[in-house]
Amino acid sequence: MAEYTKRGKGWQARVSWHDSFGKRHTKAKAGFKTKKLASIWAVDMEAQLNQGVAVDKSISLYDYYLHWVATYKEPKVSDISMVRYNTTAKNIQDFFGNTNIKDISRSQYQAFINDFGKSHAPSTVQKVNGFIRACVKSAILDDFLIKDFTQGVALVANENKIVKVQYLNLKEIRALLATVENHLSPNFTSRYMIITAIYTGMRLSEIQALTWSDIDWFNQTISINKSWNAVNHQFKATKNKSSVRKIKVNPELLTILQQLKTHSQGTMVFLDQYSTVPTSGAVNRTLQALLTELNITKRNFHFHSLRHSHVALLLAKGIDIYAISKRLGHSNIKTTANTYAYLIDEYKDKTDQQIITALSSL
Template identity: 40%
Template structure:
């Protein structure tokens, strides 16, 4: 109940209320004076207590930028992304921690954030900067919705990244791809599955996790198909969790493969595991990341190819190059790769699409020249038979 006091011709009022903070009960009180009438004091007290009882007066502790970023990531992102993608969020949080430290989120200005981007851009490639900006913008949109900040201070920020940090991949031509494949075939040994993984990547275009998650029951020998419906979880600590879901819905697919590839892979059955590419002495362990990166680098080095930052995922490009060379249409290639749509495929392999455009332009030019020649011949014939 409010307690009223009249002093020097004015009214004052004292109110008491209870707050519950982190499972603790805290008793609060407030006194306000200067009201001309008791009724004014009573009206103020009633409004104040209404806010207090609804929790509006509880002071909200504003988290630091990196703390809120990780809290947001765990709640809204980690439930449906891969471990590799999770690591990107963790790395971003570490950069925020290094720059902003314990500064509360609501104390950061647009200028502060722009200065952070300027520093970050010095040592990171444009693609990395754009990805980081995207993650932070989504996080700050959530902070606005949570009432922690009034506006998203990342809006209007500018950062291009350091183009010198951009890793350039030089994709091999068809002859070089065939040489990489042949050397992998020569070096394959059943007790060392890494070369079989490289061979499979070139001949199927499958992602590394998709290849490593392949089991014998997913290989249809009679119809020569691979059923791709799960991926290998290289971070699993027990056999019950060695599989994970695929990247997206369109990644679930069945692809045709050659009889020769199935024949080569059948050599791995001597390792005695349901996992096609399992190591000989560990039926649930498959070579991953460095386990395939180093053998691939050795092949490239021994062939004396300068392919820049060529890595395992580049073998997916090699597969596309082989299909494209043999005249396979882009829609079929897109479906085989498990892309969400044709636009993704055309954007990813734009350099090959440009080759198509050049060939088409040359063909169009040739055809138009033929039409012009035909037109000239028709004109000459018309003159000969012209009626005088």
């Protein structure tokens, strides 16, 4: 129900309604030059009420985003992912300030994407847009919004900000393996972790979390069922459900890991001489020292790049992309194809020749 009141030279509109408990609520707005303008506002409020939107709710996009992250994301995502969510919160605050989430239009959000995209790579823009879109959809479910102002927005990004992923070719992988194996010592487990990454393609947190019970020596498999929280030094769940997997491993890796087991005094595979699991910083320093020793210069190469090198190795050997996807613990083959599209393209000529050979044999 709407009421209109003449106030000085302007008009005020007031809408009222009762909630499911019978309690009466009102929302008013003054300063309309004409009763017609006041009526337009009131009709819009009543339309929103009829669609279940609580028009008396008021919250900024920034505050709702913080609430959404704390409620739905922080309890289950990794520390690294939380850094990304928190950085996005700062991006929202810098551009929108305390603007009410209801007052943001598609054109304003497009302006945000345009501004953000000037200094960020496509993948970063896609990630941030994905976070905000999910947040906005949640706000709609919570009756703060009717329309999704992120819908149909064109993503704009700076192509010059794209960082090409570095990986090792087959020759470089062999050289790295040879160098690492010549300098192995059970006291320094970072080197064993590097070998494990090359042979398995496992994520660093998955390698850090390995226990001896995860290794089936007879069937030559490793079970990946947890990961490692480097902040509180505790086990945590894997990245997602599909990351829980069992992979076949080569005898060479098992022989190398057996060296560690002989000297092991705990349940965890990669405990070092200080009874701790090497951190990301430690393994990356070791990796960089080895690459320097080999005169291999790779810009932006780090421990996770060994996962990309593992994929490059398998593709070079003609391994099917579906098998690679399962080995990596991806939820679907599309994720693998998108992540390693640059590698797949590089091996296209070889694959094309295999196709022609197969067809010619008919």
